[in-house]
Amino acid sequence: MPGKHDRKVIITCAVTGAIHTPSMSPHLPVTAEEIADAAIGAAEAGAAIVHLHARNPEDGRPDQTPEAFAPFLRVIKQRSDCVVNLTTGGAPTMTIQQRVAPAATFRPEVASLNMGSMNFGLFGMLNRFRDLKHGWERDYLANKDIVFRNSFADIEYILTTCAGNDTRFEFECYDTAHLYNLRYFLDQGLVKPPLFIQTVFGIQGGIGPHPEDVMHMKRTADRLFGDAFRWSVLGAGRNQLPIAAMAAAMGANVRVGLEDSLWAGPGRLASSNAEQVRSARQIIEGLGLEVATPAEARKILALKGGDRVAF
C-alpha cells in the first residue's frame, strides 16, 4: 500500500475497452477521434493515466492492430501529458501475439498485463441490452465458452517481449490466484517493484464485488508484496464507485472509465469518461485526499517518462 510519502491518489481512466459494445451506449468511444477526445477529456478531469484499446471505426469491434492505435496515440501525445497505458489484454478472442503488438510497437510507459486464465462471461449483459445494431455483438456477448487465456507462458511472452522497452505494467488481478502468479514472476526476477496492481472486482468469472472480496485481495497483496506494490481497484458496472470509495479510504488508487462501467448512476448512462473521472475525484477529495497529477503518478510508479515512448 502507498506509504506516507505518496498519498496522492492516481485515477486511471479506461476509456473504451473490449467488454462493452457500441449498441449499449451512444457514449462509448469507437473511432480514433472519439477515443482521443475521451482520453483527453478524462485527463483534463483528473485522470493521470489513460488505459487504451482500439476499435474498428465501422462496427466497433475490438481491433488490436498497431495501425488502429496510431492515430489516437499521436493526438493524445500532442494534446495531453497524461500517462498512456496500452492494453495487452485486447479481447479474449485474440492470440497472444496480436495482443502484445501495440505495446511492443509503441513502447508505452505502462501496459496492462492479465495475471491468469479465467472464464469470462459477458452473456449477463444480453438481458439488459436486447437491441443490438451489429451482427458481431450478439455472437460475442452470448458466448458461454470463453476462456480468457493467460498461461504462464503467455505472461512470460509479454514480459520478455516488452523487457527492453522499459514499459512498466498494470498487473490486472481478477482473483487471489493471480496475485500468487505475480509473486511467482517477482521471485523469478521478471517483474520489478513498485508493482502497480489493479485488483478487479465483479467480472463474471473473477472474484466478486463484496467488501469482503476487496479486503481479501488487499490482505493477500499485503502479505505477498509488503510495500513493494501500489494498489489500485476497478469495480465493474454498478460496483465502480462504491469500490472506489471503499478502497480509496484504505489507501488504493482507482480506475474508472467506460471500459469498466457504462453508468453514472442507477439506470443513467455516463455521458462521457470525464463524467466518471469527476465522480471519482469528488469521492477522493471528499475523503480529504488529493488526486495525483501525471508527473506525480510517474514518480509513484517509477515510469520512464512520456518522452521515451515510440509514438
Ligand SMILES: [Zn+2]
Ligand atoms: Zn483494458
